Amino acid sequence: MIKVLYSLLGHSSAELPAIDYLIDPAIKTPKTDAWIPLGKLEKFEIGKPALVTFTRSKVNGWEKTANSYGMFVLKRSDTDVLVLSNICTHLSCRVSWKEDRQEYVCPCHDAQFGINGEVLAGPPPRPLDSFSGDLVKVEDGTLFIHLLEG
Numbered sequence: 001m002i003k004v005l006y007s008l009l010g011h012s013s014a015e016l017p018a019i020d021y022l023i024d025p026a027i028k029t030p031k032t033d034a035w036i037p038l039g040k041l042e043k044f045e046i047g048k049p050a051l052v053t054f055t056r057s058k059v060n061g062w063e064k065t066a067n068s069y070g071m072f073v074l075k076r077s078d079t080d081v082l083v084l085s086n087i088c089t090h091l092s093c094r095v096s097w098k099e100d101r102q103e104y105v106c107p108c109h110d111a112q113f114g115i116n117g118e119v120l121a122g123p124p125p126r127p128l129d130s131f132s133g134d135l136v137k138v139e140d141g142t143l144f145i146h147l148l149e150g
């Protein structure tokens with residue numbers, strides 16, 4: 001977008017540092033990634049999703065924001081872990097786990113997701129976002145997920 005703006009003005013970014021200074025930080029949305037610790041793997045019960053929350057701060061130009069995240073950790077066995085976002089894939093409300101129904105429920109439009117995040121009912125277009133395989137690791141007994149923001 002900045003390049004388009006520069007070309008419309010007939011300049012390169014090297015010729016207009018003031019514009020770069022004024023506009024660039026407000027438009028840039030750099031992607032960041034990090035390994036986020038979710039707790040000791042041994043504390044999670046097999047077959048029972050547990051909600052873990054954390055907050056990440058981010059600086060974008062002049063704006064500093066704090067985003068809160070919720071992840072359901074489902075330990076399927078001692079060596080198999082699935083982590084699901086608690087953000088509904090319809091319009092981003094937060095889902096909760098209903099132990100008696102064995103499903104995640106979204107309060108906004110009555111969506112239901114299975115224990116592995118699959119859509120059971122309602123308007124969501126896809127399963128809950130998940131972390132498994134290369135996006136999950138255990139170091140010194142602590143479970144981490146690889147989170148990409150931006």
Ligand code: FES
Nearest residue numbers: 088090091106109
């Ligand atoms: S936001 Fe979850 S069903 Fe609409």
